[in-house]
Amino acid sequence: MNTILVTGGAGFIGSNFVRHTLERGKIKIINLDKLTYAGNLESMADVMDSPDHIFVQGSIGDRNLVKQLLCEYCPNAVVNLAAESHVDRSIDGPADFIHTNIVGTFELLEAARAYWSQLNGAEKESFRFLHVSTDEVYGSLGPEGYFTEESPYAPNSPYSASKASSDHLVRAYHHTYGLPVLTTNCSNNYGPYQFPEKLIPLMILNALDNKPLPVYGDGQNVRDWLYVEDHCRALLTVLDKGQPGEVYNIGGNNEKTNLDVVHTLCDLLDEVLPRKDGNSYRKLIKFVKDRPGHDRRYAIDASKIKRELSWMPVETFETGLHKTVQWYLNNQEWWRRVLDGSYRGERLGLGNKL
Ligand code: NAD
Numbered sequence: 391m392n393t394i395l396v397t398g399g400a401g402f403i404g405s406n407f408v409r410h411t412l413e414r415g416k417i418k419i420i421n422l423d424k425l426t427y428a429g430n431l432e433s434m435a436d437v438m439d440s441p442d443h444i445f446v447q448g449s450i451g452d453r454n455l456v457k458q459l460l461c462e463y464c465p466n467a468v469v470n471l472a473a474e475s476h477v478d479r480s481i482d483g484p485a486d487f488i489h490t491n492i493v494g495t496f497e498l499l500e501a502a503r504a505y506w507s508q509l510n511g512a513e514k515e516s517f518r519f520l521h522v523s524t525d526e527v528y529g530s531l532g533p534e535g536y537f538t539e540e541s542p543y544a545p546n547s548p549y550s551a552s553k554a555s556s557d558h559l560v561r562a563y564h565h566t567y568g569l570p571v572l573t574t575n576c577s578n579n580y581g582p583y584q585f586p587e588k589l590i591p592l593m594i595l596n597a598l599d600n601k602p603l604p605v606y607g608d609g610q611n612v613r614d615w616l617y618v619e620d621h622c623r624a625l626l627t628v629l630d631k632g633q634p635g636e637v638y639n640i641g642g643n644n645e646k647t648n649l650d651v652v653h654t655l656c657d658l659l660d661e662v663l664p665r666k667d668g669n670s671y672r673k674l675i676k677f678v679k680d681r682p683g684h685d686r687r688y689a690i691d692a693s694k695i696k697r698e699l700s701w702m703p704v705e706t707f708e709t710g711l712h713k714t715v716q717w718y719l720n721n722q723e724w725w726r727r728v729l730d731g732s733y734r735g736e737r738l739g740l741g742n743k744l
Contacts (some may be wrong), residue, residue: 398472400429410622428534441669456501483547491552536691570634581618607680609649612687616642617710620703641690644707648700
């Protein structure tokens with residue numbers, strides 16, 4: 391049986407990754423998560439009792455704890471999904487982003503390097519450190535072109551700058567120490583268990599509660615959307631077949647303006663849950679002051695991972711969005727407990743967010 395140390399496994403992508411990986415079987419997961427506001431044990435309720443899943447509350451910045459976990463469970467891989475991940479929060483207060491995304495990744499790398507250096511033979515050969523990152527490190531595109539693995543880094547927000555910094559550290563640990571690292575840079579994810587501060591769940595939940603649907607600026611910022619399970623499949627593919635030291639861009643080839651996304655969501659909701667007053671959910675759209683430094687367009691060229699590792703997304707934007715809307719409709723208790731803060735025993739007041 392293989393063992394993976396997953397960090398940030400109580401977050402959005404992390405909880406989907408843990409569930410998806412356990413479903414494959416023959417794997418043990420040690421899940422290290424600090425349980426910040428974004429970490430939610432209720433996102434893992436169905437896997438908490440699995441004998442193949444061990445949850446540990448703690449920080450990637452706690453080198454001794456990570457070393458202890460590595461020595462005790464002898465994983466074949468570390469998958470680093472722990473991060474502060476919300477751009478708006480990084481603008482309001484960058485400090486946590488620096489501590490977790492940069493210093494935390496450094497501490498995790500140090501612990502992994504110490505562990506890996508004392509492995510021998512096949513165990514040492516097959517060990518992998520997979521660092522999960524974002525396409526935002528590449529900055530903003532004009533109307534043409536795509537981010538490739540060779541695109542220069544040009545991060546524009548404290549969030550993307552902190553992720554860029556962590557990517558550089560990961561790269562350096564390969565070049566300097568030979569640590570067998572893999573880095574993935576992925577486009578915007580959506581799907582079940584996403585914290586409702588992010589665009590798609592925020593719009594669904596506000597629509598269901600008849601609240602305004604806030605769209606930044608003119609709504610013409612473009613993002614490339616990927617269903618979270620497709621991202622999880624890509625991560626396992628990179629872990630299985632990726633070349634140490636390599637970077638793989640992951641994207642869904644689904645470029646949409648924010649306004650397009652909100653329109654599509656409104657149309658879907660009009661179909662599955664028409665409003666009582668007969669109006670479309672589109673009536674709730676409200677344009678709000680743009681985010682400072684808002685990147686205009688991200689678009690991923692994912693041809694390397696397709697060509698070299700044979701990964702392709704399974705979902706289209708339409709099928710993925712349909713599943714997502716259905717999931718939020720069927721899992722009201724999960725998100726109502728997030729909105730009122732009871733998922734962590736305190737009131738966050740997120741229900742009052744526009
Ligand atoms: P998230 O905010 O939903 O989850 C992050 C998790 O990390 C939470 O469970 C949180 O408790 C945990 N965490 C935070 N600080 C920690 C620390 N110091 N030690 C241990 N755990 C800690 O984020 P997400 O959307 O699941 O993103 C996961 C990773 O994927 C991030 O690195 C992010 O940059 C990257 N990514 C996200 C997207 C996206 O669209 N969501 C796209 C590309 C890349």
